[in-house]
Amino acid sequence: MVAQRVRDIEISGIRRMFEAAPPGAVNLGLGEPDFEPPAIVIRALVSAVHHKMNHYGPSAGLTALREKIADRYRAIDPDVGRENVIITAGGSEGLMACALALYDPGDEVLVPDPGFVLYAPHARIAGATPVAYSLAEEKGFLPDLDELERRVTPSTRAIVVNSPSNPTGGVFPKSVVERLLAFADRHDLTVVSDEVYDEMVYEGHHVSFAGKGDRAVVVNSFSKMFAMTGWRLGFLVAPRALAVEINKVHYHLVACPSTPAQAAVLAGLGALHEATAAMRTEFQARRELIVRELNVMPGMRCVPPAGAFYAFPRFTWPVTAYAAAGDLLKRGLITTPGDAFGRLGARHLRLSFAASRPDLRRGLGILQEYAAEMHGRRSRA
Numbered sequence: 001m002v003a004q005r006v007r008d009i010e011i012s013g014i015r016r017m018f019e020a021a022p023p024g025a026v027n028l029g030l031g032e033p034d035f036e037p038p039a040i041v042i043r044a045l046v047s048a049v050h051h052k053m054n055h056y057g058p059s060a061g062l063t064a065l066r067e068k069i070a071d072r073y074r075a076i077d078p079d080v081g082r083e084n085v086i087i088t089a090g091g092s093e094g095l096m097a098c099a100l101a102l103y104d105p106g107d108e109v110l111v112p113d114p115g116f117v118l119y120a121p122h123a124r125i126a127g128a129t130p131v132a133y134s135l136a137e138e139k140g141f142l143p144d145l146d147e148l149e150r151r152v153t154p155s156t157r158a159i160v161v162n163s164p165s166n167p168t169g170g171v172f173p174k175s176v177v178e179r180l181l182a183f184a185d186r187h188d189l190t191v192v193s194d195e196v197y198d199e200m201v202y203e204g205h206h207v208s209f210a211g212k213g214d215r216a217v218v219v220n221s222f223s224k225m226f227a228m229t230g231w232r233l234g235f236l237v238a239p240r241a242l243a244v245e246i247n248k249v250h251y252h253l254v255a256c257p258s259t260p261a262q263a264a265v266l267a268g269l270g271a272l273h274e275a276t277a278a279m280r281t282e283f284q285a286r287r288e289l290i291v292r293e294l295n296v297m298p299g300m301r302c303v304p305p306a307g308a309f310y311a312f313p314r315f316t317w318p319v320t321a322y323a324a325a326g327d328l329l330k331r332g333l334i335t336t337p338g339d340a341f342g343r344l345g346a347r348h349l350r351l352s353f354a355a356s357r358p359d360l361r362r363g364l365g366i367l368q369e370y371a372a373e374m375h376g377r378r379s380r381a
């Protein structure tokens, strides 16, 4: 028999849909840019492999890469140095390392609802209890500070935040970041800030939690910014003393991050700005397309996402989100049911517009037909 913590893990709604999909289905389910890493990065990977960079490296990552990441954050906080940085096996491992380093059994952890599928299971795996706080559509997908005050208890250890958000696309303005930090100060909480979409903002601008007091751990990733989800490389920036502790767990999770992947990213960091600018321009155009199309579908309404690359429309059809996503899957379209992200995701679907324009058009065609049928059913009911 396996351990209780494993029995408690549910397969994420995203993966479930992906794995049940018929061949040839349009995939608007996964957050996977349809771009490739910049040519310089690919060349550098090949060169690294040919030049014997195939061995273990330091567990916190290559010093030169940590230094470069620290540079990126020095504009926000001049005191950030490589000691604050750990190179991880993607944002996923960074988040898990934070959970294991920070949460004790009996602790409570505030997690967003709707929120990314890893936060609550990570808290549970660490023996802690996730406590949901709302990001309601009516409130612009922003947290309600009064509600947070009601949810916090003496057992609360941390709050997980995610701006730009998966799945809502919400982006926290500076005033919200400041209020959340003041809230964390008041209750002595660590802020685990998942900023993997920081380069993908279409309205307003990204405000990092980095360097604002010694409260926040920022988790980030090369997956989306370099379109290299399969390379499994990310990083986190933490207060120095905490970085030492997180690194202990990180060592036990991965020993060290991939050496050739780090060498390649290091060589390509100069191309980052250009690569993300090109993706952002394309995603912005797809965002206009998908929001426009969704908002003319019967029984569907979509708030334009300010960041990330997901549309999170709400529907009024007489079905649950799981049933709707299941029906769409049979018709050849992979989406993610909103309730995979929490209670407030009910009656929402999440559609990734990181997929190519032809895929997007095909997917929207399938959804349009389904919406018309479901809406007719509702009118007759």
Ligand SMILES: Cc1ncc(COP(=O)(O)O)c(C=O)c1O
Binding pocket: 031, 089, 090, 091, 092, 093, 116, 162, 165, 166, 194, 196, 220, 221, 222, 223, 224, 229, 233, 234
């Ligand atoms: C909000 C958020 N955080 C973290 C991740 C993890 O990404 P990775 O492990 O590929 O860096 C994802 C991936 O979809 C995400 O959407």
